[in-house]
Amino acid sequence: MGGIARGSKLESAKPSRHFASSKSTSKVDMRTRLYCCGLFYDSKDPYETPKKDWNFVPNTLPAIAYPDIVNYCVYSQSAYTLNDLKGYKSLEAYNQFIGGWVSDVCAREVKGHVVVTARVRHSQSISKTPLQPWIIAEKDGNILSAHGTCMAGLGEVCTHVGAVLFVVSSAIEIRSSRTVTQEKAYCLLPSGTKGINYEQLSSKYPLLLSELRDEHAFHLSKDELFHKCEQVFESICVTNDQVRLEEGKTRQQADCKEWHRFRTDRITASRMTALYGTSVEKPARGLIKAICYPDTARFRTKATQ
Structure with a gap:
């Protein structure tokens, strides 16, 4: 594969500035190198490819590892001369x-x-224009060919090509060591979770009387309200398990938060005397607070706390 047939796709491909300024031997070498990888006549020369067509995301890089670098630089055969590259300047x-x-x-x-x-x-x-090597590899890391703008790079391997290979290898190693928290939207919910009707959790304890609040009962008369209360009272059901659970939680009485919570809206023995002494039409506000809001009606000072 020492020459290029006239009129072929390889011959008619658009050259880059670097290609146009290269010597005739270098032109044949670079075109043949790209042609052997099946890239030149179906795409642009790497030196002529616009900047917008290049990707700067590490996920695009081939998975090159150190064995791939050694295998290519030392033991691989040239894509067009079939001779070992034997580049030992790693x-x-x-x-x-x-x-x-x-x-x-x-x-x-x-x-x-x-x-x-x-x-x-x-x-x-350092003052000279930086060199522009490129490499062609498969996604799994197998390096097919390379090229550099230095004299040694024309032979498919040079220290500049090797330096690029080490950069890619390091980027792949860092990419592989990323944690799940560094990946964007790593733990996505499956799409089949839409439209699920979740059942409401039921409490192990009996309902508090304050949870029986009914906004529609505010406008009822006294007789209608008493009748409504009788209906609600008949619907209340407390199981033996709930009784045992509540009794076990309230054994510390006043020192227990649950004891004050379960006393809400309940007329206990300590409030019975005050209840009979107040008016039904105009009950004492302090008594209403003590029965309906026992936690806020507690006597508190810095000394008692």
Whole structure:
């Protein structure tokens, strides 16, 4: 696969500025490299792809691990020369990654493959324009090919390509270690939970008399109100289990909150004398408070508290 047939899709593909400025041998190498991966004639040259088509989300990156880097840089065969790459400068590439020489890493999915590009600064000349290597890999991390704008990058492997591979590998490792709280909407409710009618919880204790409040009874006459009270009283049902449970909760009497709560609206023996001494038409307000709101009618001072 040393040349390109005239009139083929590979020959008629639109070149980038980097491609146009490259030497003829480099042009053949880069076009053949992309053609072998099945990307060049169905998509744009990575150097000509608009910035809006690149994705800066880590989820787009291929799952490259350290064994994939070693396998590609050292043991893989060239996609078009079939010779081993034998790039043994992994330590120098790792140092460039640690030193922060790699920036603007972005990716783009093309025909089931992922193209990753980045900017890598020169290690010995910071003022020069950063290099722009790119790699082509499968989503599972298998590296197919790479290219760099330096002299060594034309041979599919260089320290700048290796530095980009280490950046991608580190990003994948960080992405895999994310917790569920770092993922957006990780624990979503299933869609089948709509329209469920939940049953109302029933209390284990007897109903409080205050819970029998009826707004419609406010306008009844005295005789009608007495008749209404008799009907409500006949409908009240307290089980033996509720009696035992309430008795066990109120053994501490005044020292127990439940004791004051269950006394609400109940006429106890201690209130009987005061009840007979008040008027039915105009009952004493303090007596009404003591019976209907026993918790608020309690005597409290700093000393008693």
